[in-house]
Amino acid sequence: MTEKICKMTIFEAYGDIKSQLKEAQIEDYVFEAKQIIKYVTGYTNKEILLNYTESLTDFQKDCMEAVLKERLKRYPLQYILGFWDFYGRRYKVGPGVLIPRQDTEIVAETCIDLIKDIKNPKVLDLCAGTGCIGITLAAEKQDSLVTLAEKYPEPIAFLEENIKQNAPENAKLLKGDVFEKIGSDEKYDLIVSNPPYVKSDEIAKLQPEVRFEPVSALDGGADGLDFYRFIAKEYKNSLKPGGRLVFEIGFDGADAVKNILERSGYKNITVKKDYYENERVIFGTVD
Ligand SMILES: C[S@@+](CC[C@H](N)C(=O)[O-])C[C@H]1O[C@@H](n2cnc3c(N)ncnc32)[C@H](O)[C@@H]1O
Structure with a gap:
């Protein structure tokens, strides 16, 4: 079965996460946004740069939203990722x-x-x-x-x-x-x-x-x-x-x-x- 693709690209998702974290006054919002993207896509830093126009799957977008929801409550990112x-x-x-x-x-x-x-x-x-x-x-x-x-x-x-x-x-x-x-x-x-x-x-x-x-x-x-x-x-x-x-x-x-x-x-x-x-x-x- 092929995975359903949502409309958001990796680049857009990164921007979206960054602005939500910044608004929640999370100090290291740029670094954390990158960690979340890496976690959701499974990509390395280099792979993110090579594939930033790729769209997230529905599953990846759900995963991103679940992580973000917890993080915006100021729950530590490290505990969310495990x-x-x-x-x-x-x-x-x-x-x-x-x-x-x-x-x-x-x-x-x-x-x-x-x-x-x-x-x-x-x-x-x-x-x-x-x-x-x-x-x-x-x-x-x-x-x-x-x-x-x-x-x-x-x-x-x-x-x-x-x-x-x-x-x-x-x-x-x-x-x-x-x-x-x-x-x-x-x-x-x-x-x-x-x-x-x-x-x-x-x-x-x-x-x-x-x-x-x-x-x-x-x-x-x-x-x-x-x-x-x-x-x-x-x-x-x-x-x-x-x-x-x-x-x-x-x-x-x-x-x-x-x-x-x-x-x-x-x-x-x-x-x-x-x-x-x-x-x-x-x-x-x-x-
Ligand atoms: C500041 S943390 C340091 C953890 C780790 N060494 C690090 O650098 O990330 C202190 C640790 O001491 C443990 N601890 C607290 N009281 C203790 C005690 N009386 N005997 C042994 N370990 C204790 C805590 O459970 C905690 O894991």
Whole structure:
């Protein structure tokens, strides 16, 4: 059976999606419109350019309208599509798990650089969520062994799938609570964490999309620093001599987290900026 063709071309659909997203004040409306077109047509960027005068099928148009309807309610595009890309790999995402952010790629990149010359490095990713940081390390540094620790069942379901998909050989899941020192009985070359770091009373003020994400992935306590304080102190003995503790930080978190690392006795504390010039990564070394 041939598919019914509607009158709207890919180019017209792209324009229509863009203007509706813009009207709904969605910041990245151009980028998102392109993602929706790619999803609906199954085309790559290049194929879209080659075929932009092609008409959508009725099915594609219905699909586009269904995606748009949800997105205009400010439901995150990543949850609607069910996947998102991070550092060149595809991750399953959905309600209950934090969506991987592009800003976090610099955290993964920093860790890759720190372990690149270590043979068979052992890594612990605390508060792993989708697993985007730890899985990237395992996939990029194939002689590493990466343990990804996560407490909550919803993210754990995505994490299991993402490990299977992207780094089944050398990434492993560890279920448990950071505040019970999960995984701390081993020694690591590097411990990394992008912990919840939003101040509790700021959660209600976040963008509408972020409020669809789990509070347990965001809430870092009254001053946003609960996880940093605990991990810096309680996981220090889990690092080998010369081992690194790496944190993602919020745009205004560098001074406070630097202070925590200094007080916990870490040396050579370094802060790195992300691609938008915000301080995004901090790391220190143990003697
Ligand atoms: C900010 S998200 C980071 C997720 C992922 N690492 C990333 O960069 O996208 C924090 C994660 O910590 C998890 N989490 C919160 N409290 C935890 C705890 N006490 N122990 C372990 N994981 C926890 C949340 O479920 C969430 O997946």
